[in-house]
Amino acid sequence: MIARSKLPSWWRLLAFLVVLAAISALLAQHHLHAYALGPAPMAALFGCFLLLLSFALAPGVPSIREPLAMCVAAIPVIALPAVWCVPYLLYAAGTGDFRWMAVLRLVVFAVPPLAIYKWLPVKSLSKFCWQDAVVALFLIAAVLSGELKGVWNVPLNLDFMARLFVITVAGWSFAFVRGVPGLRYELAISREVLPAAALNFAYFAVIALPAGLALHFIQWNPRWKGPIDFLFAYAEIFLFIALLEELFFRGFLQSLISSSLESVWRGQLIVACLFGLFHILHAPFPNWRYVALASVAGWFYGSAFQHGGILASALTHAMVDTVWWTWLSAN
Numbered sequence: 001m002i003a004r005s006k007l008p009s010w011w012r013l014l015a016f017l018v019v020l021a022a023i024s025a026l027l028a029q030h031h032l033h034a035y036a037l038g039p040a041p042m043a044a045l046f047g048c049f050l051l052l053l054s055f056a057l058a059p060g061v062p063s064i065r066e067p068l069a070m071c072v073a074a075i076p077v078i079a080l081p082a083v084w085c086v087p088y089l090l091y092a093a094g095t096g097d098f099r100w101m102a103v104l105r106l107v108v109f110a111v112p113p114l115a116i117y118k119w120l121p122v123k124s125l126s127k128f129c130w131q132d133a134v135v136a137l138f139l140i141a142a143v144l145s146g147e148l149k150g151v152w153n154v155p156l157n158l159d160f161m162a163r164l165f166v167i168t169v170a171g172w173s174f175a176f177v178r179g180v181p182g183l184r185y186e187l188a189i190s191r192e193v194l195p196a197a198a199l200n201f202a203y204f205a206v207i208a209l210p211a212g213l214a215l216h217f218i219q220w221n222p223r224w225k226g227p228i229d230f231l232f233a234y235a236e237i238f239l240f241i242a243l244l245e246e247l248f249f250r251g252f253l254q255s256l257i258s259s260s261l262e263s264v265w266r267g268q269l270i271v272a273c274l275f276g277l278f279h280i281l282h283a284p285f286p287n288w289r290y291v292a293l294a295s296v297a298g299w300f301y302g303s304a305f306q307h308g309g310i311l312a313s314a315l316t317h318a319m320v321d322t323v324w325w326t327w328l329s330a331n
Helices: 009-032 039-060 062-074 077-084 086-095 100-119 130-145 159-178 193-214 227-261 264-277 288-308 310-327
Strands: 218-220 328-330
Touching: 009 039, 009 227, 039 062, 039 086, 039 159, 039 227, 062 159, 077 086, 077 100, 077 159, 086 100, 086 159, 100 130, 100 159, 130 159, 130 227, 159 227, 193 218, 193 288, 193 310, 227 264, 227 288, 227 310, 264 288, 288 310, 310 328
Parallel strands: none
Antiparallel strands: 218 328
16 A cells, blocks of 8 residues: 555645656756757746646646546537647747647547547446557557657757657546546655665566576667766656656556456556567567567566556666666667
C-alpha cells in the first residue's frame, strides 16, 4: 500500500509541477542558450510546456480527476480537442509560428480515441476491450510514425511537446471519456518509490549488461562529462521520455490489463512484451535484440510500478536510459 501525504492531492500536484518547472527552466537554459530567442518566445514556449504538462498529469491526481470528469461530462466531447489546442495557440502567439495545418493535425489526432469511446462505449469498464486495443494501437502508431512531428518548430522540432499532447489525449480519453475503475494513474510520493526504483534498476542491470554484451547488442562507449551533465541528462530523460512512457504503458495498459486478467503478473508480462515491441523500429529493422532487452526492461519497470507507483517506474526507466547514454552504445 502506497503511503499518502496529509496534504490535499492538488497541493501535491502543484508541488510536483513547481519542481518540474524548475527542472524544465534549467534544461531550457542548458539547451536553448545557443538560440536567439527573445522574452516573448521563451515565455510562450515555457507556458505551452507547463500547460501541456498540467493537462497530462491532471488525471493522475484523484481530487482533481473527479471534478474534471464532471466538467468533461457536462460539455460536448468534441470540444475537448479545442481545449487541448490552447497550449499550441499560446506557443504560436509568442513565437509567430501559427499554422492552421498544425491545428488541424492536432484535432485530427485527438478525435479518433474520443469518438471510439464516446460512440462505441465499453460495456465492461474493468476489462480490456477491443476499443482499448484500437485506441492503444492508434496512439502507439502515431508516436512511432511521427504523426505530430513538425507541429512545434521554434527554435527546432520540439518532440517532447508532441509526446505531452499524446499523453494528454490518452489520459483524458481513458480517465474521463472511457472511465477505468481503479485506474492506477497516480503520481503518489511515498517511502516505497526510491527503494523500488533502485532495486529494479539493479535487478535489470545484473541481467541486461551481460546479456547485451553476449548478444553483441551493446558495447562499452563511455561519454562521461561529469556529474552535472549526468544529472541534466537524467532529468531530461525522466521528464521528456520516461515519465510519459510510464504513464501510458504502466499507468494505463498494465493497470487495465492486470485488472482484466485478474492477475498482476500476467498483466505485467503482457505489457512488458508490448513495451519491447514498441522498440522494434530501431535500426536495423526489425531489431529483435532491442525488443528482447526492452521487454526485460519493461518487466522491471512494471515491477517498480507495482511496488512504488508510476514515479518509481519512471525513475527506473530514466536511470536505465541515462546509464545507456553515458557509458554504452548499440553495436
